[in-house]
Each structure stands twice: as C-alpha cells, then as structure tokens.
Amino acid sequence: MDSLKQKEQACTRPFCFFCTMKEPDSFKRRAGISACFKELPLGEDQGNVLVLSSLWQIAMTHPDDPEFPSLGIFECMAKLIFKGINNKCWLQTDQNIYIPYYAAHAIGSYTMNKAEFAEKAVASGVIPPLLDLLRGKMSWVEQRVAARALGHLASYERTSEAVAQYEEEVVRSAMKVASTCLHVVYMSFVGVKDKRKRQKYHCDLLTRGVGGLEMEICKAEEWASQLQCWSLNILNCFACKEKSLNLICKQDFLKQLCGMWGGLANRSSPAGVGLIRILCYSKYGRKKISESREVIESLCNISRSSDDWQYMGIDCLLLLLKDPDTRYKVIDIAALFLVDLVELRSLGDRSNLGETITKALLLANYKQGKLNNNRKIEKNLEELWNLKVERRKRERGLCQEKIEKRMVLVDVIKQEANHMFCLGEIEEAIVKYSEALELCPLGLRKERMVLYSNRAQCQLLMRDSDAAIRDSTRALCLSTPVNSHSKSLWRRSQAYDMKGLAKESLMDCLAFINGCIKSESSRRVKIPHYAARMISKQMEATWLFSTARSTMATRQDFQVMKQVQESEGKGNLCESGDDKQDYRDEIMRVMMEKKGLSTILEEPLIVKEESRRKMERTRRV
Template sequence: MDFMSKKEKEHGGCTTQFCFFCAMKEPDSFKRRATLATCFKQMPLRDDQENVLVLSSLWHIAMTHPDDQEFPNLGIFECMARLIHKGIKDQSSRWLQKHQNIYIPYYAAHVIGSYTMNRVEFAKIAAESGVIPPLLELLRGKMSWVEQRVAVRALGHLASYEKTFKLVADYEEEMVRLAMELASTCVNVVYASFVGVTDKSKRLKYHCDLVTRGIGGLEMENSKAEEWASQLQCWSLYILNCFACKQRPLALKLICKQEFLRELCGMWGGLLANQASPAGIGLIRILCYSKYGRRKVAESKEVIERLCNLSRSSDDWQYMGIDCLLLLLKDADTRYNVIDISALFLIDLVELRSLGDHRSNLGETIAKTLLFDYKQRKSNKNEALEELWSLIERSKKERVLLSGEIWEERRVLVDLIKQEANHLFCEGEVEEALIKYSEALALCPIRLRKERMVLYSNRAQCQLLLRDPDSAIRDTTRALCLSSPANSHGKSLWRRSQAYDMKGLTRESLMDCVMFINGCIKSEKSSQRVKIPYYAARMISKQMDATWIFATARSTMATSQVKKVQESEGNKGNNEGGNHNQQENHDEMMKILMENKGLSTILEEPLMHNMVKEGSSTAYCSRRKQERTRRM
C-alpha cells in the first residue's frame, strides 16, 4: 500500500505539523532530515490516528532497507522505545484501543529488530537509546506472544554483537530465565491462544491481521501461526546461544538444568520452518564446548540417547550429534560416563568417509576417539570396541594377504552366497537368509564397499521381518555409511525409516522417509510425472502428524477436554448405569480426539508386519492384493 497516497486522498491537503509523510516527500535533504528528527521526537507525545500508518510504513522501510542509516541516525530507536513503553504503561487506559494503536508496540519492536540484524553500529545506537528495558517488558509477556516474538528477535540481535552484549548482560539472569521459559512454553501458548481456537471470531483480530497481513483465511492463519511459533522458539534459543557462547557461569548454570536439557532435545522447529536453525541441538552442542556444560550433558542418559539417535539419522544436524558425542568422549571427565552407550551407536559410523560439506574422514576420527585408550583398558570388556578393533585388524590383514587373484575369487564366492540368501528370502526362509547374508559379510573384503552395502541392507530387511528393529537400524546405518554419497542408498533409507517407526522414533523415521522420497524424485527426473510410492506417502503423512510442532499441545488440550467430559459424566452417573456411562464416555473421548486430530486418521502398521517366519512370501503378496482390492 502507498501510505502517502492514501493520506493525501483522505485529507486532501496536510495541515499536520511535522508530518512524517510530508517530510518523506521533501526534496531538500536538510529540511527532510530535520523534520524527520522532530517527527520521531513528537510521535510518542501525539494521539493521532496517523501513528499506525506511520509505524506500518516505518516497518515496511526497515524490512526492505535495513542497512539505510538515515532513520537510525535521526532518533528512530528512541522513538520506538518510547512507543513500546507507552503501550505497556497505558494498557489499563484506552490508548491501546484507540485508532488501532494496539498494533504500535509490535511494529515498533519489529523496526528495532530489522535495523539491528545486520549492522553493529545500528545495534550500538539502539542499545544506547534505551531500547532494552521496553523490549524486556514485552519479553516478560506484558502484552502477548505476538509482541514477544519481535522482542526476542530484537534482543537476540543486540546480544549477538560484542559491543552491545555487555548492555544486554546487565539483565543476564532475568533474560536467560525468560528465554528458557519462552522456549519451553511458547508452542503451547500459541496453540492454546490461537491455533487451537477454531472459532475464528474468538481470535484476537489484530493477531489475525498481523499474521496474514490482513488477507487469507483460517488455513493461512494457522500456517503462519505455526511458522511464528517456531520462530519464537528458535529466537529464544538464539539468545541462550549468545550467553552460552560466552561461557558465562550464571547462564550456564541456569541453562544446564536437567529438565531443560531434556526439553532441548525435542525443540526441533518443524520440518519446513526455520530450516537454517539448529534449534535445541545447536545449544546442546555449544554447551559441550564448555567443561561445565559437558559434565551436565553427560549426567543425562536421556540426552545422550537422543544425541546417539541423531548421530545415526539422515537429519541435517546429524553431524552436530556426532560432534557432541566426540566432545564428550575426548574429555577424560565425561568419557567413561558416555562411552558404553555411545560406542554402540558410533561403531556403525566408522566407515563414514565424509558427511556433506561438514567433515572429511569422519569415520576415522570416530574410530580413533573410541579406541583412544582401548589397549590400556582392555580388561574392561566392551563388545562394541572389541568389534571395532577386530574390524581394523581385519582390514590390515586383508591389505597384506589378499592378492588380486584371491580378492577376485572371494568376490565371486560372496556373490554366490548372496544369491543363495536371496533365494531363501524369496522362499520365505527369512532366518536362513539372514544367516547366509551374515556369512557373506564375514567373507566379503572390507574394500568392497558397494557389495557390503547391499549385504547389510538385505540383512536389515530380514531383521525387519523378524521384528528386530535395533539390528535393522544398525545394518541400514552401516549400509548408508558405505553409500556414495553418504545417506543416499534408497532401500536402506526406507528400511531404516520402518525400523525407526517400530521403535516410535518418529522424527528419525520422518527424515529417512523424506530422504527416500527425494531419491525417488531424483531418479525419475526424466519422466514428466514423478511417482511417489504409496507406502512412503503414508509414512510421511503419519510421521508429519506425529512430529507436528503443535502435536504435544494438541494432545494436551484433547486430554483436558476428555477429562472435563469424564468429570461431567461422573457427576451425572451412578453405579447402576456404570457400564452405559463408561461406553458413552469412551465414545465422547474418541470423538474429541478425532476432532482434535489426537488420533491419526490412518492407523499405520509396519508394511512387513505379517510376513514373519510363519508366512511365506506368496501368502504375504496375497494379503497385500486383498488389501488393495478392499480399498478400491
């Protein structure tokens, strides 16, 4: 919208002294700057209807030209700070309800954040202009989560610069506590106060207008609110990152509380929003660079297990999980707290050559770290370390003993055993096939990476059918480490996705399934229409619903509604009609859960669930045909 044109149409000619829009049209730069400086001083003192238009225009300019130094040098930061303070101070009066002034604190905080995100000199001017106290008031929740979002963004930018960090650190304890609380609760707050409110008339109008810029229906509002909730959580974590990077004792002590560390593992930010933000794992990684942080992380078995699962996933932040474990293993004070658990996971990664652009020779680094003091502590048996040591010794012997002719004979023999295993598998003899694949792996030279990749992946399929997801995850991970590039073997990705699904690790299952589908799309580039496998689409639907950023909040709200129904029915019922009331309660519970998507509309079951030792492949195919026929 052209705000100056709108103003001219409404008023015809402007008679307002020190008018922002008139100043912007002033051709004389000296007069324009003088008028704008006066305008910024006078704006917080006025009660004009024009203020909202001015703030909206300033927001647009700050977003599109954040490096322009004109407004920051003319007092815009002091003006924005005073407007925020006025909005907070006058909440009990009618100022916020007049002339759409309710929008002003949001726009003012957004302007501060936009001008300070790139330029340290602007951040210094802003901090010295007194923006921190009013922003902190918004962070305390003096208005709503919408204003908290832009306040935490602006404070995060101020905390990221060395020259302004000291001014932010004056409020260290309170700011860290508020950021921790916001990161932990903001998703539930946004869902309860906005997304979960299905009756649009009950949502705050100015929230709806800000989220969608005044256009769009219920679906767009929900989508943008999801994005904003994710940003709110990630920017709260960013402030904590700024304090953790400085290794400030007070901040580390607050952040490293065990309950909060466990919560960090689940702070993901969703699949689509904030793809560049490492979210909770990024903060855990920063903590692992300090001695105190490593000690506190190592004390939590749950956090270590989450890091281990991340290290064996196709998540973009896989390397961060590996880094955290390596940092803990290299510290003598934490090594023996985590090695028994982490070795079981990291051993599957020792043949990983590289991981994208992040690391080269990563597997070698993992192996050296795990075996750092293996010989000195050989009396303390660790099966994973013994297996790793045997693998390294075997590789050395093969390089010395296997000539070209022997190597070729071994390859042919392995291929024959693999074909025998494939035949057994097709006949439904899954256990026998697994034994044969293991025999082939034992004979297959280490240097035959592609052949070993296929053998590991095929053996994992047998383990899936035998309901052994842990072994399937180990073998598919090893196959994916042998693939080139890493994590690119489609069959292994899909099989590991199923295995993770069996264990209830929804996020890991989702990421593997996404990678699998990406591989399907790349392999069908030549065709006009890309076909996504039906079974993969079902898995994606299931896991995206389970990993939705509001999934926990939705479940909590549904549970509370169920309790209310039960309490209501309990007060009405009596012992005589107990069974009837119980059935009604159950029906009502199911209705509420389905309305709130508390239950998946597709009751997914692992695709290979029925094909175990007792059934043949023919019977399995027959059942699948029956299922397809029933759905048609």
C-alpha cells in the same frame, strides 16, 4: 481550479511523517524526520499505526540504511513500546495495538546486520522495553519480534555486555519462552476452533489480509517455530561465553531441548541440538549433559539419521568421549551407536569422520579398560577392532587373484542368501548375508553396502528394529554420497517407525523420496504410495503442535468426564457394581460424542490390525 483542489487536500498536521518524506530538500527532510520521531510517542494521532507500518517496511527492505538510525528511530520505538505496555487505554484505542509489534520488529531489522546500529539501539534504551515484551507483557506475537531483536543485540561483542546486565532475567525468560511457546500459540490461537475468538490483530499480522483459516494456521506454525528458535539463539549467545550455564544446564530444560527440533517450518535453525553442541564445548556443560541418559540417547539417534544436523550429534558425542571426566558416563550408550558410523568417509565439510570416530572409541576403551563388564559393548568394540585394524592388515597382503576369488565366492553366497529370502527362510538368509560380509573385501564398498542393506530387510521381517537400523546405517555410510542409498533409507525409515522415532523416520523417508525424484527420468514424478503414507503418518506425529494438541485434548477429556460426574450427582452412581458399569458407559458415550474416541476395548484390536498391515507392506516392499 486544480491548484485550489490541491490546497484543500493539503495536509494540515505539523509533524506529518508522509509529508516530510516527500520533502525534496534533504536537510529539511532529515530535520523533519527527527522531529517526527520525537513527536510520535507524545501524540494521539489515529494515523500513527500507518507510520509504524511504513517504518517497519522500510526497516525490512533497507536494514543497512543509516538515515533513520541516525535520526532517533530507536529512542522513538523504545518509547512507543513502553507506552503500549503501560498505557492500556491508549493501546486499545484505534489500531494502536499493532504499534509495539511494528516498533520491536523495526529495532530487530535495523540491528541484524550492523554492530554500530546495535550500539545506537542500546544507547537509546531499547533493552528494557524489549525485555518487557519477552516476559510476556503483551502476547506471543510481540515476544517473537522481541526475541529476535534481543538475540541480535546479544550477538555483537560491543552490545553483549549491555544485554548481560540483565543476564539472569533474559536467560530465564528465554528458557521459559522456548519451553512453553508452542503450547501458548496452540492454546491461544491454532487450537481455537472458533475464528471469532482469535485476536483479530494477530490474524491480520499473520496473513496481511491474504488467505483464510488455513493460511493463518500455517503462518502461526512458522512464527511459533521462529519464536522458539530465536529464544534459543539468545541462550546460544550466553552459552558461547559460558554465562548462566547453571541455569541453561538444568536437567529438565536439557531434556526439553532434545524435542526442540525446529520442524520443517524452520529447517535453517539447528534449534535444540545446536544449543546442546555449544554446551558441549564447556567443561560444565559436558558434565551436565553426560548426567542425562535421555539427552545422550537423543544425540545418538541424531548421529544415525539423515537429519541435516547429523554431524552435530556426532560432534557432541565425540566431545563427551574425549573428556576424561565424561567418557565413562556416555561410552556404554554412545559406543553402540557410533560403531555403525566408523566407515563414514566424509559428512558435509568433515573428512575422515569415520577414522575420527574409530580413534575416539578405541582410545576411550583403552583408557577405561573393561567397560563395566558390559559384554555387548565389548563385542561391538572387538568387531570395530577387527574391522578397522585386523582385517585391514590381512587384506593388504591379498593379491588381485585372491581378491577376485573372494568376490566370486561372495557373489555365490549372496545368491544363496537371496534364494533363502525368497523362500521365506529369513533367519538362514541373515546367516548367509553375514558370512558374505565377513568374506567381502573392505575396499568393495558398493558390494558391502548391498549386503548390509539386504540383511537389514531381513531384520525388518524378523521385527528386529534395532538390528535393521544398525545395518541400514552401515549401508548408508558406505553409499556415495553418504546417506544416498534409497533402499537403505526406506528400510531404516520403517525400522525407526517400529521404534516410534517419528522424526528420524520422517527424515529418512523424505531423503528416500528425494532420491526417487532425482532418479526419475520422466517429467512426471511418481512418489511410491507406501512412502506417501509414511510421510503423512510421520508429519502428523512430528507436527510442531502435536504435544500441545495432545495436552489440550487431555484437558478437554477431563472436563467432559467432570461434567458427567457433576451431572450424575458427583459420583453417586458408583455405589453398586451395576451402577459403576453404567457410570463408565456414560462417560465413554459422552467422550465419543465429544471427541470421537475409541473405547478401551477396541484399542488392542486396532493396534494388532495396524501391525498386521505394516508387516504385509514390509513383505511386499
């Protein structure tokens, strides 16, 4: 009876992938798998999507297994992608719309570790169909896996030339995707409030049937970040070989790179700053980067932050300063930032970084002579010379007795400064902290760190955000390890917030909270409420889709106003003064109903109230 039931349930398909995988004879199984790969692009079987899903899972879990690459999987995947792009009827039948995604993903998985697999993939003709997906022949979901696969192929010496045959098209497509993908994902998926209007297969791929709307948005953010970073990886591969630099170094794109952070969803990728550093290794790249003040300022902000890629910002600035053709263009900005980092001892695996920065600045100043009569820069470099050269010489001759006397005097002046601070005499306290810093020996790094940090707090209360950032940065350079002094991190986070630098403020606040957690002795960790508020504010400002959301809101506001215009006779209400006011009131009424926006008259009052509250919080802290 059981044998008859098994015969009834036996598969009758001649090229069944799942039956072939169960074949105990290895020779027959390999021959059957090879035949399946040849048949899959030709057949119209409804179960093909299950086969592709299984192949994707095998490729993800066993990417180094040579069996499928040796049996023709790459040629099969390439044909299936082509079929999906060129045969819309087939693509929209059953669940075939999933197939190009799985096919491109399988190619990317098998080529991420092995150069020999990448060679087989190229020989099987995978580049043209992957490039079609990158161009946007389907959707951003397929673009993501195509960018991943093409990046792997471009990274190997053996296959990079094959990708380079399509160089201009690949580079232009990757630049376009990197620049627009966040807007595309938001407009077509995340920003679509009615879930029924989102493409179902996108939802299914993102969540695998687990989780609801919130999970979809989280995964979409992660995938959008990966799409941008993998597109930049393709550009990195070309930039490393100094190819297509004339395209990559266009000023508009360089400015956009500064905002390509990667975000907290993709912390392992250096994103935009990583590509900028690669460009700084080439003469042409340095020339183009030095011509953009916006890019230089972005690098300077990164160099004075607790971002994981701080060292990249410093590297870029040092490369630009060492080049005689670019140092004159950047030193007037870079010197003001780098002078705060000259007491860095190490950063990551880089030792004596402060000394390297000092030599670069002093050498650039010596070779250039007068810095375009920029008194501010000259003053900073004079301070640098005094700190790193003159004071060192003077303090080497100090005996222990004189050092101890200085320490006593510094402590007295510090107490006076603290007393003035408590009395609210902030400007006088700044003068006293400065006096103490002049007297405090350079070797007393911890004492000087506290003095800089206290002066930074005074600068905050004076609303001098630039001075607060400078002093906080100097304090953090003196801390052990670097960027670990909690009070300085919090103060710099507030100062960055004043300047509207949300990303830098967020990173400092996260580092501050991390320090609080490490120092917390009890099991129950308490995050300060003021830090939690700052995190919430900056997470909102630095959200991956914040710019896209603003753009979409602006478009919606425009459409609302246009609807009001049309409903009132295309602007006929504006003939008289009273009518003009009625017209404005009607527009604002509709906008508030649709969007919940505040009126123009309310905005200055709100800003003042927020500023007052921030000031009160700063004083309390």
